Amino acid sequence: MALKIGIVGMNGIGNTHAQCYQQDELADLVAVCDVVKERADAAAEKYGVKAYYSLKDMIEHEPDLQIVDVTTGGIDNGSWHFEPAMEAIGYGKHVLVEKPLCHDIREARELYAFAEKQKVYLGCNLNHYFTPPAEKAKQYVDNGEIGELVYCLHKMGFNGGEAGYALAGSPKIKGHPYFHMKAFLTHPFSVMRYFCGDITHIQTFSDRPGFRRSAGDVMVSINSIHVKFANGGVGYLLSQRGDAVYGLGGWWSMEMAGTKGTFCIENCVEKLSYWKAEKGIPAISVQPQAEVTEYGTNDFGSTFNNRLHAFLEDITNGVPREELRANGRDALAVLEYTFAVIESYERGGEVVRPNPLPPLHGDPMSMR
Structure with missing residues (x-):
């Protein structure tokens, strides 16, 4: 019903x-x-x-x-x-x-x-990991085809540059330095955590370009964030709010590399590539052959x-309740990471440990 x-x-x-x-x-x-x-x-x-x-x-x-x-x-x-x-x-x-x-x-x-x-x-x-590419990428992880996490690279932002910039007039944005962090970092952090697990350490070097400063814009719009995961892997997140033109990978790319393989999702819904670690491939100059899945869509709305x-x-x-996909605890986790980014920025780039999450107790009606 x-x-x-x-x-x-x-x-x-x-x-x-x-x-x-x-x-x-x-x-x-x-x-x-x-x-x-x-x-x-x-x-x-x-x-x-x-x-x-x-x-x-x-x-x-x-x-x-x-x-x-x-x-x-x-x-x-x-x-x-x-x-x-x-x-x-x-x-x-x-x-x-x-x-x-x-x-x-x-x-x-x-x-x-x-x-x-x-x-x-x-x-x-x-919603950024409720996609066919993410579903298949998670299968690689769950099937052991990635192995132990080595690194995660995530780039997510908006296309732009100085020529197309205009100072935001909305009171929801104007005058709020952490608008981009609070409104946007939830998404890339949620994807990184979904694939790589909890984050234990965060350090950021964040700023805003000169054209924003000249306009009196206080938004900290460029975020270069280094993280450490609980499993020992490391990660990097780059996010910017229309301060530069897109480069390789478009507005959204996420690469997870492990001891047995690496995958990369491009533009969230469009493409997934997987490289398997194999013997006999030179350490430099030769790119292993990728298993590529093209999804034939750029419909992020789906x-x-x-x-x-x-x-x-x-x-x-x-x-x-704890098995609900993208539940309140998941959302709290990525907001804790966002506030750790803000704290790191305010401390001049110090390493910050996010506030620990509440412990899981489990539902006695389902754990018999």
Whole structure:
């Protein structure tokens, strides 16, 4: 039976989620909510559902509602996540939150703890690894075809440069130095953690180019981040917000290299290459033959359908909360990494150890 869903926040991303739900057999979108009446009304008419202007009203007038999808934004694209998510959890509803989990790390810790106390599912839209290339790459990892992690390289950003720059005017962005870090680093960190595990050490050298400085732009838009994983491997993340033209690999590339093989995903959804470590190949000058899978698409939008369906599928199947894909603990982890980046930057590039995650206790109903 389809799960009854209400969405709070009907700007761009809320409409993206609504369209996905209307195409999914596991979803029954029954209501939309926005404090801006015109947005709620327009969405309600478009999707043939009821409009509400407060979350409390939506929940109390839709007694069969099972999931609240929080797609609000705010400062750094996250300051309006905490209150509606906490309110929905307080009513015992399962919650999906857009990324980042919260704008403030203390709120994120509280939100995760409250969801655990209430024993509801808390998920986050960490959609960048809900793709066919990532699925196949994970098979390489799980089948032992990568081996022990040696390094991970991830590049993710926006195409741009000085010629196309314009100072952001939105109060959600303007004047906030960590907008790019908080709004964006969740995605690459989530991918790195998905494949390589927990991160124990972080160091960043971050800055902004002269054209931003001249415009009075305070955003720390260039992030060069070095990490160490719990398993001993090392990693590097480069992210920039339209400060340079794309180079090799496009806007999104992720390479994971191990003792038995290496894979590289290009442009998130488009291409996966795998190189197997073999005897007899010279150490330099000769590139091993790659196993290449071209997916024939650049439709990044499909990642939303894939991720939302996975959330609905896990709830339908009643998986243990800690096994929910892209769950609240996963989202908290990558936000802890983001705040460690901020701390490292503020300390002039010192190595920082991210705050440890809450321990997993396991659901006694599923661990018998």
